[in-house]
Amino acid sequence: MLNYDRLVFEQSVKGRKGYSLLNNTYPSKYQMADLGAKLRLKTVPLPELSELDVVRHYTLLSQKNFGVETGFYPLGSCTMKYNPKINEELAALPGFTRIHPLQYPSSIQGTLKIYRYLSEMLSEIVGMDAFTLNPFAGAHGELTGLMIMKQYHLNRQDFKRTKVIVPDAAHGTNPASSAVAGMDIIEIPSTASGLVDIEQLKAVLNDDVAGMMLTNPNTLGIFDRNICEICRLVHEAGGLMYYDGANLNALLGQARPGDMGFDIVHVNLHKTFSTPHGGGGPGSGPVGVKKKLAHLLPGPQVKETDGFCYIETSAESIGRVSGFFGNTLVWIRAYAYILTLGKENIKQVGELATINANYVKESLKDDYLLPIEGPCMHECVFDGLLDKSTNVTTLDIAKRLLDFGYHAPTIYFPLLFHQSIMIEPTETESKQTLDDFIAVMKTVAKEAKEHPDIVKEAPHATLVSRIDEVYAAKKMILTYQDLLEENAKINEVK
Amino acid sequence: MFKYFPHTENDLFAMKAKIGIRNTADLFRDIPENVAFRRDYDIPSAMSEIELRKHLEALAAENKTPIVFSGMGAYDHYNPAIIAQLVNREEFLTAYTPYQPEVAQGTLQYIFEFQSMVAMLSGMEVANASMYDGATATAEAMFMGLAIAKRNKFLVSATVSPFVLDVIKTYAHFRGVEIVMVPMKDGVIDRDELLALIGDDIAGLIVQKPNFYGIIEDYTGIADQLHAKKAILIENNDISTLAVLKTPSDDGADIACGDCQSLGMPLAFGGPYLGYMATKKAYARKLPGRIVGQSFDKNGKRAYVLTLQAREQHIRREKANSNICSNQSLMALYATIYLALMGPDGLKEVNEMAYSGAHYLYDELLKTGKFFVAFEQPFLKEFVVKTSLPPDLIRHALDEAGMFAAVVIDETASGMQMLLNFAVTEKRTKKEIDCLVAVLGGLSC
Numbered sequence: 001m002l003n004y005d006r007l008v009f010e011q012s013v014k015g016r017k018g019y020s021l022l023n024n025t026y027p028s029k030y031q032m033a034d035l036g037a038k039l040r041l042k043t044v045p046l047p048e049l050s051e052l053d054v055v056r057h058y059t060l061l062s063q064k065n066f067g068v069e070t071g072f073y074p075l076g077s078c079t080m081k082y083n084p085k086i087n088e089e090l091a092a093l094p095g096f097t098r099i100h101p102l103q104y105p106s107s108i109q110g111t112l113k114i115y116r117y118l119s120e121m122l123s124e125i126v127g128m129d130a131f132t133l134n135p136f137a138g139a140h141g142e143l144t145g146l147m148i149m150k151q152y153h154l155n156r157q158d159f160k161r162t163k164v165i166v167p168d169a170a171h172g173t174n175p176a177s178s179a180v181a182g183m184d185i186i187e188i189p190s191t192a193s194g195l196v197d198i199e200q201l202k203a204v205l206n207d208d209v210a211g212m213m214l215t216n217p218n219t220l221g222i223f224d225r226n227i228c229e230i231c232r233l234v235h236e237a238g239g240l241m242y243y244d245g246a247n248l249n250a251l252l253g254q255a256r257p258g259d260m261g262f263d264i265v266h267v268n269l270h271k272t273f274s275t276p277h278g279g280g281g282p283g284s285g286p287v288g289v290k291k292k293l294a295h296l297l298p299g300p301q302v303k304e305t306d307g308f309c310y311i312e313t314s315a316e317s318i319g320r321v322s323g324f325f326g327n328t329l330v331w332i333r334a335y336a337y338i339l340t341l342g343k344e345n346i347k348q349v350g351e352l353a354t355i356n357a358n359y360v361k362e363s364l365k366d367d368y369l370l371p372i373e374g375p376c377m378h379e380c381v382f383d384g385l386l387d388k389s390t391n392v393t394t395l396d397i398a399k400r401l402l403d404f405g406y407h408a409p410t411i412y413f414p415l416l417f418h419q420s421i422m423i424e425p426t427e428t429e430s431k432q433t434l435d436d437f438i439a440v441m442k443t444v445a446k447e448a449k450e451h452p453d454i455v456k457e458a459p460h461a462t463l464v465s466r467i468d469e470v471y472a473a474k475k476m477i478l479t480y481q482d483l484l485e486e487n488a489k490i491n492e493v494k
Numbered sequence: 495m496f497k498y499f500p501h502t503e504n505d506l507f508a509m510k511a512k513i514g515i516r517n518t519a520d521l522f523r524d525i526p527e528n529v530a531f532r533r534d535y536d537i538p539s540a541m542s543e544i545e546l547r548k549h550l551e552a553l554a555a556e557n558k559t560p561i562v563f564s565g566m567g568a569y570d571h572y573n574p575a576i577i578a579q580l581v582n583r584e585e586f587l588t589a590y591t592p593y594q595p596e597v598a599q600g601t602l603q604y605i606f607e608f609q610s611m612v613a614m615l616s617g618m619e620v621a622n623a624s625m626y627d628g629a630t631a632t633a634e635a636m637f638m639g640l641a642i643a644k645r646n647k648f649l650v651s652a653t654v655s656p657f658v659l660d661v662i663k664t665y666a667h668f669r670g671v672e673i674v675m676v677p678m679k680d681g682v683i684d685r686d687e688l689l690a691l692i693g694d695d696i697a698g699l700i701v702q703k704p705n706f707y708g709i710i711e712d713y714t715g716i717a718d719q720l721h722a723k724k725a726i727l728i729e730n731n732d733i734s735t736l737a738v739l740k741t742p743s744d745d746g747a748d749i750a751c752g753d754c755q756s757l758g759m760p761l762a763f764g765g766p767y768l769g770y771m772a773t774k775k776a777y778a779r780k781l782p783g784r785i786v787g788q789s790f791d792k793n794g795k796r797a798y799v800l801t802l803q804a805r806e807q808h809i810r811r812e813k814a815n816s817n818i819c820s821n822q823s824l825m826a827l828y829a830t831i832y833l834a835l836m837g838p839d840g841l842k843e844v845n846e847m848a849y850s851g852a853h854y855l856y857d858e859l860l861k862t863g864k865f866f867v868a869f870e871q872p873f874l875k876e877f878v879v880k881t882s883l884p885p886d887l888i889r890h891a892l893d894e895a896g897m898f899a900a901v902v903i904d905e906t907a908s909g910m911q912m913l914l915n916f917a918v919t920e921k922r923t924k925k926e927i928d929c930l931v932a933v934l935g936g937l938s939c
Contacts, residue, residue, distance in 0.1 A: 005796055008607050008834045018835040019574060021843055025924045030850035032738065035872055038710045040740050044614050048837045051576060058580045058604070058831055065600035067588035075590055082498060083588050086543050092578070095554025101568050101764030102901050103560070104889060110556030111763050121537045136626035136765070137820035147668050166812075176814035180637070182669040185812040223524040254522050259529045270820070278824030279601040280591035280784070281624070282766035298664070319664035323567055323629035323657045323753070324764025327822075336550060342540025345496040347531075352499055354521050359509045375513075375521045399596065408594050430500035431509060462596040464791040472787035472801040476778060478620045480610035483788055 002463055004060045009480045012047035018054050064463055066407050072433050076379045076410035076422025079249050079271035087333035096332055101324040105310045112309035115302040118335045126265045127258020128288030132297040134326040141266030141285025142177035147318045148296045149211045149240050165212040169194050169414050171246055174213045193372045194220035194416055196230050211240035215247045219414040221376035231261025248272045250354055250378035253347030263290045273334035284330040352427035353378045360423055363438040367445035371417055384419025385448055392448035392455045394419040400458035404440045561926055563899030565876045565917030567655055569756045572921050577831045581824055595799045602798035605786040608826040611833045615736040616750040617743025618772035623784035624821040625769030628753025629658045633665035634782050634816055635728045635751040641780050641815050643697035643725055646671055652678040653705035681869035682711045692719055698726035708876030717746025732756050735874055737841035749773045758832040768825035782816030844920045848875035851918035855927045862935035868913055876917040883937055895933045
């Protein structure tokens, strides 16, 4: 059935029904039709299906997907580690799923306690003093953190500080978040090895700098040994240091952003703390701050006195960044994950993730161009094949990997190299898995030399081959209605 | 070893040999000694699955799960059993954003279906792949409106939910956007005040339907007044109600946005929910977030792919109008399955049942003589009433009865009397309502 390609609308048969509701036992005088002109004229053209129709349709769709449990997912910067099953079970407990966000604190102590406990554990792990769990995703955490940074300066009547320093090797969300927070970006070039160029940094430090955003290890998987100096310089210039937690996995058990001098940190629970990515969310991007910024955290805030948790937002808060408390069921999963690992195991995460990445790096450097020598941390970056004589590109390699049952690594990022291949194995993958992957990477490198067309035309074994992206952008068929109209046009021509 | 770490001593020995190190510490030599973390984290010891389950079950038991009779952005609708089963399939659950479309057609197709369904419900032409929640979707719609109108001042109706308004205000404050509130009259936007406020410097107006008080406002003509000044209309809706109410498109809105929680999503203390955003095709390139388009593969097979990506933050970086990256994809699958299951009739029935229940409750409350009309306005499933009973008395009585209702709306700022919020969904029964009315009717100061 893998050739199944119907849309749910194309499975619809008039008169079918997939639900059952209570009988309406209210007095018959209560009729919605009385709303008259307030009602829409046409029925919504939603599909009509039986329950099994729906179950089968989405089961078949699921089989067209690749997940962490399907196979190795070495997507750099995304930390595709195993998502433990017990966390799913616990987050689904009715006590957590059946509570209204406006219930009184006395009736929701369980969830509020988790909010507090997880905030405290995250504070300890990254070296901060207070956390908000409200931001919905990494980029949302960045935005929240930058708002805190900006408000900190505004509160000090330091109105000039409107600029954020972002290295050119940063994740794309960093400059975007700065722009959305109403700040200007100063992009500074990195050194040849992707590190912060101290001289470049000094040159832009000024009394108009609000702070600097940095991920460390950086997007090349390299720890910036000058980090304390960088923090010192920015602090001396009156700025704050923001830690982009996308690459936090490498640091578990090794170092804490707070100790390095960072003032604000966001953490991606869907990366470092094992919650599933869900095909692009829901994630969770808690933000931690040092004590001097704690009063600025967004509302609603969860506080505690003598073991009783309550909801109160400080008057100086930057305000709400979410309707309620963020993706609560995601942070409950992360809480369960941290307790499962406990202090005994969590400290090993960074070490094992780093060994895995270095093992892949050392095993592939005879076939792929390693632009920067020396140890990496949780991920390694190659700049395409070592032998580029057949013009096989990084995109080709990524597509060919799909044929062998692997998800592709992150490609064409970081932007420092033209053919970046970014591999992040994570600590939950075994040596056997890595050996198999390494063997396939070597096979692909060999194919690229001997039968380049096989690689250039890949993938061959997937359900669909390479997709015409230009057609998609040009035709803009973005809904089923568009699709029907396009089909009608094609038929007319015929 | 620990269950999530597959490394044996032999594995580690062989791997270190390959890397060429004796100690793993060699891999961390770039971390300065003064910041190297040399102790255990001060967090609890590892729990076995048995202990963990007990611990979390005990915490869950500290939450009370009452019969819910309130809304204000979170509604206790029925969650069909199949949805949790399907969205928990690992192929959906553990996948990343569909960057490799050849192995992500499942995700891409459901997003295409979701976009189609949002367009059908809102009456708009295009929708994106999702936003975080209704509140952030509205704030981002405002940014989109600024980009369309190329102006920096937004009007917001006083009848918009304060939770949504707070997020709008936070986003606006940092972006330097001026927010002007349009006052209300009898629970709906004051048309005279509005007309006076629509000037040449206004980018647009944000309204909500049903509004924060549950009232189905009539926005006829407002879009024309805005368009005459080259400003736009943004309408925030509870998407479930769009199955029966006049659509934002009918109202002439340029951007429709809001929350999809009402599509059978668990209350879950406020999240994960799902924001949506839809607009006219002319503004498609201004939409934030991801968009999926239909195309063909090399062999002419129909396929889906992320498209119009030049708008996105990873390309536009510092020129970006939005920074959204991860969204709420799995919740979009939730909404899509719900809508496929309920179909046009199911969603209509859901609204009819809620209408009947809410109006029955409203009348019964008034009959007790302890609750009074706040606004003479039409509503669907949610409404407010006035009372002179003390809020604590109501709260305790309901708590005892295992119910959650009558959330107090603090309108002291606007000098109004205390308002209580009630909402009824298709899950509530007449018996439950009678029970609620009996409890409330028996109270006295």
